Amino acid sequence: xxxxxxxxxxxxxxxxxxxxxxxxxxxxxxxxxxxxxxxxxxxxxxxxxxxxxxxxxxxxxxxxxxxxxxxxxxxxxxxxxxxxxxxxxxxxxxxxxxxxxxxxxxxxxxxxxxxxxxxxxxxxxxxxxxxxxxxxxxxxxxxxxxxxxxxxxxxxxxxxxxxxxxxxxxxxxxxxxxxxxxxxxxxxxxxxxx
Numbered sequence: 001x002x003x004x005x006x007x008x009x010x011x012x013x014x015x016x017x018x019x020x021x022x023x024x025x026x027x028x029x030x031x032x033x034x035x036x037x038x039x040x041x042x043x044x045x046x047x048x049x050x051x052x053x054x055x056x057x058x059x060x061x062x063x064x065x066x067x068x069x070x071x072x073x074x075x076x077x078x079x080x081x082x083x084x085x086x087x088x089x090x091x092x093x094x095x096x097x098x099x100x101x102x103x104x105x106x107x108x109x110x111x112x113x114x115x116x117x118x119x120x121x122x123x124x125x126x127x128x129x130x131x132x133x134x135x136x137x138x139x140x141x142x143x144x145x146x147x148x149x150x151x152x153x154x155x156x157x158x159x160x161x162x163x164x165x166x167x168x169x170x171x172x173x174x175x176x177x178x179x180x181x182x183x184x185x186x187x188x189x190x191x192x193x194x
Contacts, residue, residue, distance in 0.1 A: 001119065002097045004033065005192050006108045009125035010158035011151075012135040014178040015102050016050070018125060021185050022100060026193070033091050033101035036062075039081035043143050052086075062086055070110030074157070077149040085111065093119050098192075105162055109170050123188055124167065127178045 007015050022030060037051040038059055047053055054062075059082050062068050071084035085107065091099050093115060103111070105124075112120040133155060140146045174191065178184040 002091075002093045002095050002099060003118075004091070004093070004111065004115065004120045005030070005098065005100045005123055006111060006120055007100065007102045007123045007125060008105055008108050009127070009178075010129075010132060010162050011154045012132040012139065013125045013127040014135075014181065014184070015125055017181065018178070018185055018188060019100065019102050021181075022189065022192075025189070029098060030100045030192075031091065031097050033085070033099045035083060035085050035101060035103060035107075037081065037083045039076075039083075040078075051083075056080075056082075059084065069114050070107050072104065072106055074153075076153060078147065083107070105166055105170055105172075112170075121192075122170070122172045122174075123191070124172050124175045125178050125184070125188075126175050131179075 007019055009015050023032065034048055035051055036054055036059070038054060038056055041047070041051075041053050045051070059068075059071075062084075063071070067086050067088060069085045069087055071082060073080050073082045083104070085101070085103070091097070093099075108120065108122055112122075136151050136155060137148075140148060140151045176184050176188050176191075
């Protein structure tokens with residue numbers, strides 16, 4: 001039976017970078033699960049790589065069709081943005097294939113409840129809040145239309161979304177500190193490919 005390795009962490013903790021590096025090194029044995037979102041595409045993103053970018057009508061169509069496995073919605077400064085995982089044929093845990101995806105603690109819990117504890121493996125990435133805030137600011141500055149209010153909302157919401165209590169409730173024991181990318185990536189690789 002295959003497994004889903006579920007990368008999660010607060011915004012700007014390095015999830016996307018670690019995901020890309022794992023796919024470069026182990027893309028032949030780790031298969032991507034691309035989540036969906038209704039938020040606008042950011043500079044440097046590409047349809048089908050980070051997300052499938054859809055509108056609200058498409059989300060509702062998938063939801064009504066029973067295809068949405070898990071979803072969360074955020075009231076942003078720019079309206080409601082949804083993030084969700086769809087049973088769209090891109091993965092099958094009946095095979096021996098292993099998968100990797102990025103999401104939130106809430107998303108991890110929903111996926112684990114849907115597929116079972118043995119099938120979904122948490123990979124929690126942590127980083128000092130000051131470093132994360134600087135990274136988020138640097139990334140937002142590169143956008144054609146920076147959304148600083150939304151960046152701040154996400155940063156503050158992370159404190160609640162990844163509270164120690166919620167991490168404990170989710171049963172996550174192992175955490176990966178991303179102060180040194182090379183070391184963090186090495187530890188995660190060892191953890192996944194034991």
